Amino acid sequence: xxxxxxxxxxxxxxxxxxxSYGPEVVRIQAxxxxxxxxxxxxxxxxxxxxxxxxxxxxRGVAGGYRLAAPPDKIPLAKVIRHLxxxxxxxxxxxxxxxxxxxxxxxxxxxxRSIMKEVxxxxxxxxxxxxxxxxxxxxxxxxxxxxxxxxxxx
Amino acid sequence: xxxxxxxxxxxxxxxxxxxSYGPEVVRIQAxxxxxxxxxxxxxxxxxxxxxxxxxxxxRGVAGGYRLAAPPDKIPLAKVIRHLxxxxxxxxxxxxxxxxxxxxxxxxxxxxRSIMKEVxxxxxxxxxxxxxxxxxxxxxxxxxxxxxxxxxxx
DNA sequence: ATAAACTCTATTGACTCTATCGTGTTTTAA
DNA sequence: TTAAAACACGATAGAGTCAATAGAGTTTAT
Numbered sequence: 001x002x003x004x005x006x007x008x009x010x011x012x013x014x015x016x017x018x019x020s021y022g023p024e025v026v027r028i029q030a031x032x033x034x035x036x037x038x039x040x041x042x043x044x045x046x047x048x049x050x051x052x053x054x055x056x057x058x059r060g061v062a063g064g065y066r067l068a069a070p071p072d073k074i075p076l077a078k079v080i081r082h083l084x085x086x087x088x089x090x091x092x093x094x095x096x097x098x099x100x101x102x103x104x105x106x107x108x109x110x111x112r113s114i115m116k117e118v119x120x121x122x123x124x125x126x127x128x129x130x131x132x133x134x135x136x137x138x139x140x141x142x143x144x145x146x147x148x149x150x151x152x153x
Numbered sequence: 154x155x156x157x158x159x160x161x162x163x164x165x166x167x168x169x170x171x172x173s174y175g176p177e178v179v180r181i182q183a184x185x186x187x188x189x190x191x192x193x194x195x196x197x198x199x200x201x202x203x204x205x206x207x208x209x210x211x212r213g214v215a216g217g218y219r220l221a222a223p224p225d226k227i228p229l230a231k232v233i234r235h236l237x238x239x240x241x242x243x244x245x246x247x248x249x250x251x252x253x254x255x256x257x258x259x260x261x262x263x264x265r266s267i268m269k270e271v272x273x274x275x276x277x278x279x280x281x282x283x284x285x286x287x288x289x290x291x292x293x294x295x296x297x298x299x300x301x302x303x304x305x306x
Numbered sequence: 307a308t309a310a311a312c313t314c315t316a317t318t319g320a321c322t323c324t325a326t327c328g329t330g331t332t333t334t335a336a
Numbered sequence: 337t338t339a340a341a342a343c344a345c346g347a348t349a350g351a352g353t354c355a356a357t358a359g360a361g362t363t364t365a366t
Contacts, residue, residue: 001154003242003268005255005324011264012256028342036255041325047344060333061341076267089156102158102189103165110290111164114229114282115156121274129267137263158355180311194356200313213364214310 001122007083009037010045014079015138017055018071018131025057025064045083052082072132077123079131087126088119154275160236162190163198167232168291170208171224171284178210178217198236205235225285230276232284240279241272 012035020026028046032039046065049055056068067074077087081096091099092106093116103109165188173179181199185192199218202208209221220227230240234249244252245259246269256262 001242001271002239004322008243008254008256008264012262015263034257036257038325040327043343044325044345050343057343058333059331059341059343061335063333063342065343086155089154090161101161103161104187104189108291108294109165110168110287110294111161113290113294114278114287118154118275118278121278122271125267125271125274134263134267137266138261141261141263141266157353182311191356193358196312197314197356203313210312211364212312212362214308215365216311216363218312 001080001084001087001089003080004084006041006045007080009035009042010049010079010083011076011134013037013042013046014049014054014067014074014131015134017065017067018074018135019138021067021071023066025062025066027064030064048083049079052078054079054082067131070132071135072130074131075127076129076131076134077126080126087122088115089122090115093119154233154237154240154242156233157237159194159198160233162188162195163202163232163236164229164287166190166195166199167202167207167220167227167284168287170218170220171227171288172291174220174224176219178215178219180217183217201236202232205231207232207235220284223285224288225283227284228280229282229284229287230279233279240275241268242275243268246272 013031016031016034017026028042029039031037032042046055046057050057050065050068053068054074055065057063057065081087086094086097088094088097090101090112091097092101092103092109092112100106101109101112103111106112166184169184169187170179181195182192184190185195199208199210203210203218203221206221207227208218210216210218234240239247239250241247241250243254243265244250245254245256245262245265253259254262254265256264259265
């Protein structure tokens, strides 16, 4: 579940869209500049998110992107699953992206058993975190002095 | 933190070594056959684990590998970190494998803040699980009827 | 001495990933 | 009505990673 650059860009873009959620649309270029993301690459990513029904767009001179649902209705797990595939660290656990393993007997594989716990821990956080949480954290961090993350609860 | 095939092979091999932990050494070929791992590839992996001080070897005709420490003293996190690098899903969190991110301000990055929670959840499990746990689970699963993992607590 | 087994480096082929490019199409402000 | 802005979509290049194999060397029990 190492997040690719693509995935990071997507989540950062969604945070921007979440912050200005409403009927209005945000230009790609605005996101690109604010978040330091290559514009052409971002186009690709947003288009991909659109095909997943996560964002919607308006074309033309006053065009741009906006969230397709309220920020608190978009779990990060949904975004990551669409962009990166399985949350599980090994394919033989994943329900949606199952991949057969080479081990002698999957049902008796101790590694699979432990990795399932890891998967559940990850999924538990990412299913319950939404774009709204990202926005909330962004606001909170913005209004705080520069504390390292360890002191932020 | 998607585990590579290499990482899976390593952990499965360590489970075998854990099961027959003692002064005696296990041949690569035995592990390779039992676990369905390409022998030449496994050689490479075990040699790598040796350089990390996780296993030790004996050369010659009666040679082979054994754990360099008792199974309960080898946390899975150590193995995975050596083989795959950071446990964290994004490099800008990792203490041991830190990588700079392109975001405008890392200290105010909400994504980083959430991913730190994911990292902690993963690390919490993998720091406290050891090769001994893998062995214990293997034994347990072996003595059980074929239940899907969901019913195993 | 010989064979079995580890040691170590190199390399190959497939694949993935980031990023850029080109060329459309749609929309709308002027 | 026209031109510019922005999305749509596919193609592709370049770099890197990864699994797997290969080859030649060293060690050691018998």
